[in-house]
Amino acid sequence: MSSVFTDAIKNLLSPIGDLLEDEGVSEVMINGPHEIFVEKKGLVFKVPNEFEDEGTLISAMRAIAQSVNRTIDEDNPRLDARLPDGSRIHVVLPPMAKNGTTVAIRKFSKDSLTLKDLIEFGSMSDVAARFLDICVYLGKNILVSGGTGSGKTTMLNVLGGRIPKTQRLIIIEDAAELQVDAEHVVNFETRKADELKGLGEITIRDLVISAMRLRPDRIIVGEVRGDEALDLVQVMNTGHDGSMGTVHANNPVDACTRLETLCLMGETKIPPDAIRKMVGSALQIIVQCSRYHDGGRRTSHISEVLGVDNNGNYITRDIFRWVQTGKDPETGKYIGEMVPCNYVPTFFEDIVVHKLPFPKQNFLAPDWARPLVKKKAA
Known part of the structure; x- marks a missing residue:
């Protein structure tokens, strides 16, 4: 997983650590703790990765928000931020997100294309x-x-x-x-x-x-x-x-x-x-x-x-x-x-x-x- 995350955040994100490391994955989409999809080569499909429960997933998102000096809670249930490695993350918490905490992490290629x-x-x-x-x-x-x-x-x-x-x-x-x-x-x-x-x-x-x-x-x-x-x-x-x-x-x-x-x-x-x-x-x-x-x-x-x-x-x-x-x-x-x-x-x-x-x-x-x-x- 990217070195920009602290050990604590890496641990919280361990259920999707392999997806974040995989350079072939361009986007990770989380629809609640037990339903995760990825985009790879332009196609979207479900993966077996899961978070333990809703609380674990919310804790991970709060840690990410704090790492970029932002807040996500009941009063601020949406997070739109850029991570230090250039990836973009958007989060919506329940009850707005009926499936559970909903997350999209868009990764960007490290190579400059021509x-x-x-x-x-x-x-x-x-x-x-x-x-x-x-x-x-x-x-x-x-x-x-x-x-x-x-x-x-x-x-x-x-x-x-x-x-x-x-x-x-x-x-x-x-x-x-x-x-x-x-x-x-x-x-x-x-x-x-x-x-x-x-x-x-x-x-x-x-x-x-x-x-x-x-x-x-x-x-x-x-x-x-x-x-x-x-x-x-x-x-x-x-x-x-x-x-x-x-x-x-x-x-x-x-x-x-x-x-x-x-x-x-x-x-x-x-x-x-x-x-x-x-x-x-x-x-x-x-x-x-x-x-x-x-x-x-x-x-x-x-x-x-x-x-x-x-x-x-x-x-x-x-x-x-x-x-x-x-x-x-x-x-x-x-x-x-x-x-x-x-x-x-x-x-x-x-x-x-x-x-x-x-x-x-x-x-x-x-x-x-x-x-x-x-x-x-x-």
């Missing part, structure tokens, strides 16, 4: 990876979209690591998860209010304001969940080209709508139509991450945002998309590949002007995929 790794994992094609690399180099604003556990954080880590070394990057997160491998990185993390006095809260919005005064070339907001979305949109629209963020959404159009909705959650007095136009002009590329039923995490879409039409609908065009062509009868794994969608992005001239080796032919779908791409687009 675009090459994503290609080898089958997450995207070589051509699509080179295109994303070019988008980062050219300073295109990128929003990474996807559901829980779809690989958004991994993708943002990879893209952030491709930012030119001469640029200053400021990363703002609710709970520090990103491990961007870049030369000039400043990391900010929010702080919750003091549990007794209710003072001292520092929000993402507060940190965005500070970041704007600290000469950033680019800003990354790790995950947009609230009205800080408006700040990210304004950052993207005010000269900080190449800024990035993540949002929970199922497809590129939904990602735009979701960001718009989050912008309107606060006390902003900007009309909804104006917000929609701001979102449409701020976003340039959406990278859609998806977790498929076979457990695979893949980049399902790389799309360009072209603003809004006369009816107020977001206009997006798929540049690359993952297409399933079959299923392996033995492993159950999906067979497919990421293909171009016969769409040349509007900024192709930027690629030419910078003399980047990416010919227009790379956007043409292969003959076999053209009917599939055309059908999807329709």
Whole structure:
């Protein structure tokens, strides 16, 4: 088990010690003392591990909370915290949790992944990876979209690591998860209010304001969940080209709508139509991450945002998309590949002007995929 835990906590967590040590396990889910599941290679299944009883499980969670200077009890029945090794833990106590104390521990890989790794994992094609690399180099604003556990954080880590070394990057997160491998990185993390006095809260919005005064070339907001979305949109629209963020959404159009909705959650007095136009002009590329039923995490879409039409609908065009062509009868794994969608992005001239080796032919779908791409687009 991780050396960040004291011997006392290790002892309390001994029923799941092997799961925490197993590098193949990405998440441990506890639904009461006698029901534990894990996620491994993208699939969730039950394991025989158990805690002795509810009291033992609660004691372990209280010890973890104390180790990170937090409290979990009847008055504070929820815990959302980052452990010293970077893992994220969320706990809900009974009676809110009807199954017993409910816990999710999300572990993060200690190895920094690269675009090459994503290609080898089958997450995207070589051509699509080179295109994303070019988008980062050219300073295109990128929003990474996807559901829980779809690989958004991994993708943002990879893209952030491709930012030119001469640029200053400021990363703002609710709970520090990103491990961007870049030369000039400043990391900010929010702080919750003091549990007794209710003072001292520092929000993402507060940190965005500070970041704007600290000469950033680019800003990354790790995950947009609230009205800080408006700040990210304004950052993207005010000269900080190449800024990035993540949002929970199922497809590129939904990602735009979701960001718009989050912008309107606060006390902003900007009309909804104006917000929609701001979102449409701020976003340039959406990278859609998806977790498929076979457990695979893949980049399902790389799309360009072209603003809004006369009816107020977001206009997006798929540049690359993952297409399933079959299923392996033995492993159950999906067979497919990421293909171009016969769409040349509007900024192709930027690629030419910078003399980047990416010919227009790379956007043409292969003959076999053209009917599939055309059908999807329709």
